[in-house]
Amino acid sequence: xxDASSPSATSxxxxxxxxxxxxxxxxxxxxxxxxxxMTIEQIRRHANSSVGSMYHHFGNREGLIAALFLQLxxxxxxxxxxxxxxxxxxxxxxxxxxHGYLDWVTHHPVEARFMYAARSEVATSSSAGSLxxxxxxxxxxxxxxxxxxxxxxxxRSLPRETFASLLVGPSENYCRAWLSDRVSGAPVDxxxxxxxxxxxxxxxxPID
Amino acid sequence: xxDASSPSATSxxxxxxxxxxxxxxxxxxxxxxxxxxMTIEQIRRHANSSVGSMYHHFGNREGLIAALFLQLxxxxxxxxxxxxxxxxxxxxxxxxxxHGYLDWVTHHPVEARFMYAARSEVATSSSAGSLxxxxxxxxxxxxxxxxxxxxxxxxRSLPRETFASLLVGPSENYCRAWLSDRVSGAPVDxxxxxxxxxxxxxxxxPID
DNA sequence: GTCATATTAGAATAATATTCTAGAATTGTA
DNA sequence: TACAATTCTAGAATATTATTCTAATATGAC
Numbered sequence: 520x521x522d523a524s525s526p527s528a529t530s531x532x533x534x535x536x537x538x539x540x541x542x543x544x545x546x547x548x549x550x551x552x553x554x555x556x557m558t559i560e561q562i563r564r565h566a567n568s569s570v571g572s573m574y575h576h577f578g579n580r581e582g583l584i585a586a587l588f589l590q591l592x593x594x595x596x597x598x599x600x601x602x603x604x605x606x607x608x609x610x611x612x613x614x615x616x617x618h619g620y621l622d623w624v625t626h627h628p629v630e631a632r633f634m635y636a637a638r639s640e641v642a643t644s645s646s647a648g649s650l651x652x653x654x655x656x657x658x659x660x661x662x663x664x665x666x667x668x669x670x671x672x673x674x675r676s677l678p679r680e681t682f683a684s685l686l687v688g689p690s691e692n693y694c695r696a697w698l699s700d701r702v703s704g705a706p707v708d709x710x711x712x713x714x715x716x717x718x719x720x721x722x723x724x725p726i727d
Numbered sequence: 728x729x730d731a732s733s734p735s736a737t738s739x740x741x742x743x744x745x746x747x748x749x750x751x752x753x754x755x756x757x758x759x760x761x762x763x764x765m766t767i768e769q770i771r772r773h774a775n776s777s778v779g780s781m782y783h784h785f786g787n788r789e790g791l792i793a794a795l796f797l798q799l800x801x802x803x804x805x806x807x808x809x810x811x812x813x814x815x816x817x818x819x820x821x822x823x824x825x826h827g828y829l830d831w832v833t834h835h836p837v838e839a840r841f842m843y844a845a846r847s848e849v850a851t852s853s854s855a856g857s858l859x860x861x862x863x864x865x866x867x868x869x870x871x872x873x874x875x876x877x878x879x880x881x882x883r884s885l886p887r888e889t890f891a892s893l894l895v896g897p898s899e900n901y902c903r904a905w906l907s908d909r910v911s912g913a914p915v916d917x918x919x920x921x922x923x924x925x926x927x928x929x930x931x932x933p934i935d
Numbered sequence: 936g937t938c939a940t941a942t943t944a945g946a947a948t949a950a951t952a953t954t955c956t957a958g959a960a961t962t963g964t965a
Numbered sequence: 966t967a968c969a970a971t972t973c974t975a976g977a978a979t980a981t982t983a984t985t986c987t988a989a990t991a992t993g994a995c
Contacts, residue, residue, distance in 0.1 A: 942991070
């Protein structure tokens with residue numbers, strides 16, 4: 520497991536908080552039993568904690584799942600941020616976005632599986648607002664870059680609300696398939712294919 | 728509600744079986760309470776049935792969810808089949824596939840939301856095999872058409888396992904966003920955008 | 936009609952989530 | 966340091982929900 524499986528980036532020696540131990544345990548129990556199969560009791564025992572502590576930190580089961588989901592989403596965004604910020608051209612930005620996504624899922628398969636399984640639940644929970652915010656945070660700067668591209672004639676003028684789907688849709692679909700064993704090649708190994716597809720979808724001159 | 732929300736295509740007057748009433752009730756309860764929130768007791772009451780009947784037909788909660796999922800998947804496949812079979816060129820086939828998907832989700836939003844919510848659970852259940860089979864059934868003929876396209880030079884030679892993602896990934900991503908109220912335009916209204924993107928992704932001459 | 940099988944019913948049980956009260960640890964403040 | 970306020974932990978008690986079980990009822994084959 521990479522270090523990203525510990526929810527918060529603590530130093531090597533720092534004892535993780537009880538809250539973080541519970542989140543770590545939730546991922547472990549999810550991996551073993553699935554989202555529906557994992558129980559409060561399993562998580563509590565794995566973390567050497569108590570149900571009281573659990574409910575103190577997260578309110579209820581849904582709150583635990585939402586907290587874990589949002590923390591992983593933060594990690595996912597943070598890890599591709601440097602790459603995206605370093606990009607100067609629209610094409611580089613697209614590559615950074617797609618590669619960042621494929622790379623994160625490839626190296627955090629359990630976390631990614633959890634996120635796909637929990638997303639629709641989080642989207643209808645009381646944390647739905649935070650989710651929307653983070654999505655804006657993720658795609659906001661990108662949409663700005665694309666807007667200038669549209670003005671300069673490099674990027675096609677398309678319905679704004681379809682851009683994100685055109686860019687990451689194929690990657691997301693492939694990652695889900697990979698995590699369900701429907702395909703075997705690691706997502707990141709198809710970076711060129713998915714970057715090219717994203718570029719073709721939005722570029723005015725798809726074959727440079 | 729369209730007629731497709733009744734799981735089996737019975738005639739107008741035919742009294743639905745107890746099994747079908749339970750499946751209908753499950754969709755209704757899902758719509759009201761979400762996948763995690765819907766309970767056996769709610770479904771049973773809505774269907775005027777009993778828990779015994781429930782467990783007789785489906786074994787357990789997971790079995791009910793899987794049965795409903797697979798039945799909806801059948802409906803989804805069946806409804807785009809005519810359009811796909813009628814297509815003669817690769818481009819027409821791609822359009823039929825993408826349009827069929829967008830159209831079904833647009834007109835069966837509750838069913839589609841259920842499928843997205845339940846998919847990862849079904850994929851790890853004992854019905855995972857049936858799911859894989861139906862997916863092959865769906866994309867098998869299509870991959871054959873594409874193969875001839877590759878041989879004739881019209882379709883790019885790409886890793887086989889990425890084709891499905893390139894074709895339906897953006898559509899699926901957009902449909903999820905629509906069902907979560909992150910975008911407002913009905914999926915089917917963006918048919919041209921997503922067909923064009925799919926074609927650009929796989930065609931050797933994307934701008935005809 | 937009668938047997939075998941499929942289906943339904945609902946009470947009883949088991950598994951699980953959640954609440955609640957008390958106590959321990961921690962933090963802020965004088 | 967002392968002390969109060971607050972946060973955190975513990976785990977028994979409770980509530981909710983899924984599942985099992987036994988018996989009764991319908992359905993279909995012969």
